[in-house]
Amino acid sequence: MLGNFDYSVILRSLPFIWGGMVLTLQLTALAVTGGLLLGVVIALLRLSPLKPVSWLAAFYVNFLRSMPLILVIFWFYTLVPKLIGSSISGFNSVLLAFVMFEAAYYSEIIRAGISSVRRGQISAAMALGLTKLQSMRYVVLPQAIRNMIPVLLTQSIIMLQDTSLVYVVGLRDFLTTADVVASRDNRPIELYGMVAIVFLVVCFSMSRLVGLLRRRYAL
Amino acid sequence: MGSYNWNWPILLKSPYFGWIVSGFEYTCLIAVLAWLIAFPLGSAIGIARSVDNRFARAVGTFYVDIFRNIPLLVQMFLWYFVVPELLPHDLGRWVKRDMPYPQLTTAIFCLGLYTASRVAEQVRSGLGAIGEGQRYAGMAMGLTGFQVYRYVLLPVAYRIIIPPLTSEFLGVFKNSSLALTIGVLELTSQARQIEEYTFASFEAFTVATVLYCAVTLLVILLMRVIEGRTRIPGTITVGG
Numbered sequence: 001m002l003g004n005f006d007y008s009v010i011l012r013s014l015p016f017i018w019g020g021m022v023l024t025l026q027l028t029a030l031a032v033t034g035g036l037l038l039g040v041v042i043a044l045l046r047l048s049p050l051k052p053v054s055w056l057a058a059f060y061v062n063f064l065r066s067m068p069l070i071l072v073i074f075w076f077y078t079l080v081p082k083l084i085g086s087s088i089s090g091f092n093s094v095l096l097a098f099v100m101f102e103a104a105y106y107s108e109i110i111r112a113g114i115s116s117v118r119r120g121q122i123s124a125a126m127a128l129g130l131t132k133l134q135s136m137r138y139v140v141l142p143q144a145i146r147n148m149i150p151v152l153l154t155q156s157i158i159m160l161q162d163t164s165l166v167y168v169v170g171l172r173d174f175l176t177t178a179d180v181v182a183s184r185d186n187r188p189i190e191l192y193g194m195v196a197i198v199f200l201v202v203c204f205s206m207s208r209l210v211g212l213l214r215r216r217y218a219l
Numbered sequence: 220m221g222s223y224n225w226n227w228p229i230l231l232k233s234p235y236f237g238w239i240v241s242g243f244e245y246t247c248l249i250a251v252l253a254w255l256i257a258f259p260l261g262s263a264i265g266i267a268r269s270v271d272n273r274f275a276r277a278v279g280t281f282y283v284d285i286f287r288n289i290p291l292l293v294q295m296f297l298w299y300f301v302v303p304e305l306l307p308h309d310l311g312r313w314v315k316r317d318m319p320y321p322q323l324t325t326a327i328f329c330l331g332l333y334t335a336s337r338v339a340e341q342v343r344s345g346l347g348a349i350g351e352g353q354r355y356a357g358m359a360m361g362l363t364g365f366q367v368y369r370y371v372l373l374p375v376a377y378r379i380i381i382p383p384l385t386s387e388f389l390g391v392f393k394n395s396s397l398a399l400t401i402g403v404l405e406l407t408s409q410a411r412q413i414e415e416y417t418f419a420s421f422e423a424f425t426v427a428t429v430l431y432c433a434v435t436l437l438v439i440l441l442m443r444v445i446e447g448r449t450r451i452p453g454t455i456t457v458g459g
Contacts, residue, residue: 066389068396071431079424165397175293188304196294
């Protein structure tokens with residue numbers, strides 16, 4: 001049991017596992033950035049007064065949200081190279097999957113944030129003689145962004161946890177490198193335990209920070 | 220995709236059709252059984268976080284913090300690879316090998332405990348949305364603490380959180396795909412297996428996608444009906 005818990009296994013494989021951690025962080029950072037950009041675009045399309053445009057955006061969001069992330073990863077990992085030639089790396093295929101998938105979730109948060117600003121505010125801005133763009137820029141967005149930032153951050157923490165799913169296509173992220181060492185040295189307790197503790201510490205502290213931020217900047 | 224050889228009929232051939240059916244059955248089985256763990260347990264934890272007792276609140280908060288901050292896949296590995304090693308030898312052996320359907324049972328258990336932490340958050344926010352007045356009114360009428368929850372708070376709270384609970388159920392349905400990492404042949408893993416055997420990747424993944432979307436749509440429609448039926452007369456829908 002815990003009596004022969006062997007820390008040295010972790011220490012010896014630290015450079016290898018750190019490489020996995022770097023991949024996890026890169027994937028998270030790129031997917032958050034890409035997902036946010038695409039998410040903004042989709043949210044704007046969804047709020048468009050043109051019905052077909054907004055339906056199309058709604059279909060995109062609802063379609064992706066009803067699929068398991070693992071299946072989305074399989075889709076992209078297998079089909080992107082078939083579509084555009086096998087020159088694309090596994091990392092990039094998976095990154096694309098995460099960006100498309102997360103954009104669906106981010107766009108919903110952004111849309112909810114914009115809709116949470118009361119209609120009266122827009123009417124008031126218009127009555128003051130602001131143009132549509134100006135009322136968006138100076139009245140709606142400053143309030144909407146305050147409302148949505150904590151939720152966007154929470155979603156990004158979930159996304160950091162979700163990157164561990166690249167395990168299913170064998171991409172060498174934090175969990176997968178630890179898994180490789182666990183089976184090589186037959187030390188599952190130490191390796192999986194370490195992964196769990198690292199995620200727990202990182203995600204727990206981040207959620208607490210988001211909580212602080214929420215209380216501080218709430219309207 | 221110019222050179223792609225479409226082969227839809229292969230999905231109806233033996234054994235692939237059977238694989239899809241059995242994968243779909245496993246997916247539904249995991250989701251339903253995990254939900255049967257998650258709903259009562261999550262409700263209990265959510266209630267514990269709303270009562271006056273500080274110890275109960277601390278236990279509830281601890282549970283939620285642990286289960287929400289470790290990736291589900293890591294939790295799956297912990298339950299499957301680590302916990303049996305930490306148990307006394309015979310019990311660990313039983314959990315890993317001798318209990319009925321060890322992988323399936325572990326996956327259901329793991330998903331159920333994880334989803335409970337999410338249900339707990341929804342129940343707590345539902346209770347929080349009601350306002351203290353109702354609680355005090357119930358107590359002023361001489362109801363016990365249990366009765367206040369049973370007859371006043373919970374009937375309203377559960378109605379408020381029908382939409383988020385629906386997404387949590389759909390979450391457990393989608394997350395059941397993680398069971399493939401410990402060797403359960405559910406829908407996604409069967410699609411993957413068909414892809415490996417036949418190279419009909421587009422067809423195989425499409426079938427899985429359509430099935431996931433169909434169930435999602437069905438559940439959403441069903442829950443809308445239930446939400447309408449259970450609405451308290453004279454109220455507009457709160458939350459959402």
